[in-house]
Amino acid sequence: MSDVGSISIEDGIGVLTIDNPPVNALGLRARQALRDGFAQLTADDSVRAIVLICAGRTFFAGADISEFGKPIEQPDLAAVFGIVENATKPVIAAIHGTALGGGYETALVCHYRIAVPSAKVGLPEVNLGLLPGAGGTQRLPRVVGVEAALEIIGGGKPIPAKKALEYGMIDALAEEGKLREDAIAFAKKIVVERAPLLRVRDREDKIAPARGHPEIYADYLKKNARAFRGYKAPGNIAKAVEASVESPDFETGMTREHALFEELLNSTESAAQRYYFFAERETGKVPDVPSGTPTIDIVRVGVIGAGTMGGGIAMNFLNVGTPVTLVEMTQEALDRGIGVIRRNYEATAKKGRMTDAQVEQRMALITPALGLEALADVDLVIEAVFEEIGIKKDVFGKLDAICKQGAILASNTSFLDLDEIAAATKRPEWVVGLHFFSPANVMRLLEVVRGRKTSKEVVATAMKLAKAIGKVPVLAGVCYGFIANRIMRPYMTGADDLVLEGPTPPEVDKAIYDYGFAMGPFQMIDLVGLDVIGRGGNERTLGGDLVKRDRLGQKKNGGFYDYDERRNATFSPVAAEVIADLARHKGVENKGGLPADAIVARLLYPVVNEGAKVLQEGIALRASDIDVAAILGYNWPIYTGGPMFWADTVGLDKVVEGLRAMGIEPAEILVGKAKAGERFTR
Ligand code: 3H9
Secondary structure: OOOOEEEEEEOOEEEEEEOOOOOOOOOHHHHHHHHHHHHHHHHOOOOOEEEEEEOOOOOOOOOOHHHOOOOOOOOOHHHHHHHHHOOOOOEEEEEOOEEEOHHHHHHHHOOEEEEOOOOEEEOHHHHHOOOOOOOHHHHHHHHHOHHHHHHHHHHOOOEEHHHHHHHOOOOEEOOOOOHHHHHHHHHHHHHHHOOOOOOHHHOOOOOHHHOOOOHHHHHHHHHOHHHHOOOOHHHHHHHHHHHHHHOOOHHHHHHHHHHHHHHHHOOHHHHHHHHHHHHHHHOOOEOOEOOOOOOOOOOOEEEEOOOHHHHHHHHHHHHOOOOEEEEOOOHHHHHHHHHHHHHHHHHHHHOOOOOHHHHHHHHHOEEEEOOHHHHOOOOEEEEOOOOOHHHHHHHHHHHHHHOOOOOEEEEOOOOOOHHHHHOOOOOHHHEEEEEEOOOOOOOOEEEEEOOOOOOHHHHHHHHHHHHHOOOEEEEEOOOOOOOHHHHHHHHHHHHHHHHHOOOOHHHHHHHHHHHOOOOOHHHHHHHHOOOOOOOOOOOOOHHHHHHHOOOOEOOEEEOOEEEOOOOOEEEOHHHHHHHHHHHHHHOOOOOOOOOHHHHHHHHHHHHHHHHHHHHHOOOEOOHHHHHHHHHHHHOOOHHHOOHHHHHHHHOHHHHHHHHHHOOOOOOHHHHHHHHHOOOOOO
16 A cells, blocks of 8 residues: 555454645545555455544645646546445545545545534635536535535535534534544444445435526526636536536536536636645745744734724734734824724624624733833834834834844835834844735735845744734835835826826726726725825826815715715716826827727736836745735736736736837846746746
8 A cells, every 4th residue: 555544443443544744635645545445445354344534634635736737647536436435335534624625525425424523624626716526516415405515615615514514514523532433433333233335426315406496506606796706617616516416317417527627627717726826825935044943932012003004903913812012192092093993803793703702802912002112021013103214213213222132123114115114223133024904904915024134033933923813924025115015006007197098997997807806996096095095296197186176086076986876986077087188288199998908918017027027126035926915915816826927828928028019128037038938937
């Protein structure tokens, strides 16, 4: 047997243990071990039933994603599943950790499933742009019914064991920490009771009621249209589940599932999402800060500023039980900030996602304070004061005098020079940027900004800390705007320039929305507020001209759009006039409209170019970090893979040509890669 499998026999129950770290993915060696283990146990007459269990932190976490797109070596999953499902002795899957995707599909070819309460099961393939392609779409409806199967497969969320038991996804709960014993006991009971060898594939009771009801699938897709927009997988999932009900036999349904799976596997959307899966896990790796680098214990955190940003930052720590000293200048600001935090938690509790006691526990972790002196004993300070270099330097100078040695001094600046801020202290190696995105308690991106002198320990601590509070850390060097804000700037300014030339804001917004963003640039400006976005400078700009006419966006008089009482938007004639007037003033000729793909290229190629510069300058460690920053920081559609992956799919030579046609000089690295026929991403 392959070295990842081992067998033991206890009281007539054969236990096959698979140990394929880190997550027991069903790669070749795991599949071989399953094949060989089952051959051995079924041939052994002393074995009356088989328990399939995994060692390490989890049951099978799924097919090995890194094998996708390559020829699969035999035995493939289908072959292994055939062996398990047709075993002539009862097979019991014993689940801990997470049984996901191909992992849960493995459990579904067993005759029975038992799990510890902390386990989670599910079919998350949709998150990789796929569908469960090893029978999940055919077997799950047979245990939970069609509607529930659509929700589970289309939602892609892991289901906690208790809920899974209610659904019928598992048959029994084991005692926590006693999975092996309980699974063996369960197997013995099956043997004693001579329970029939029930194969999920033979069950009809749960799917029969759905037969002849094609509207179930259409309704499901319609109900989730917003969430599914742009994704290919949900449509195929609905078709595959429908096939489980409407096919003349199980095998026909399987054939249909396979075809729908293959179609997704070969799609750019899935390639992008699978790329993203690994990209997100790679951001934490910093080549010159290896995983064993010592880190600093963060027991108490200080946050300066209790406004929207500071409050949101504080919540991240309160959520994981870390006490926070929250500092403001006035009692009023402090009370207001703490009030907002409380209301946020209460709103969560109202939705049933927190108990009232938890609200109080988290609030009790806050120590309000009116002066920086209160930060003398914290292990990490995060400053979220007004974005002005003089103010920040002043704060850091004071922190240097107040904070204990060994405390990390972090700035949440979005654009300013971290090295200049660090230079205001005598301990620049302890200074780091922690750039949260708003709302800071929600957005998953955290740019960890490494100054020229930031120490490796501080970088390692920041990266670790980010994960502890549920963020995805992306390491950035010092430059104006770091990664996400910097690369997206040309997009915002480009949109303003573009409408002077002819395409209207609604045309631009539609092209960007159709590309996959939640909204276009002008819809976003109207939402955020023209005054907020800072368009009122000296030079005449569209935003500035609209603000002069008291059009501030949705909050006052409309902006680029007029809004009725139900917030329906129509392009504003005032905005049209302002655009025409500014074009005249700047001497820009109106060349008329543009096709959507030309609008997209015009606005997003410059983002790719800025990303290339960020890479070239070493601001980002790798192209995939830039994609993660764009996806998590700006909701760049994940199924395009982010700007750099998207550029690779478009073709770098085409991007270079497009940039030149716009009069933009492409970054050297971009030209070089285009010439060499290379890609930014794998
Ligand atoms: C599928 O099953 C298709 C079938 O229906 C049909 C087939 C025909 N493969 O996330 P972590 C690596 S699709 C390969 O940091 P955690 C991961 O890259 C699959 N590698 O740990 C990382 O590597 P490294 C459906 C995988 O504790 C390491 O393991 N299943 C896979 O935070 C640790 O991962 C899924 O979509 C994999 N399947 O979370 C589940 N999974 O150390 C995907 C992980 O080198 N996995 N790795 O950076 C997860 O959601 C999480 O990994 C899990 C653990 C919750 C299991």
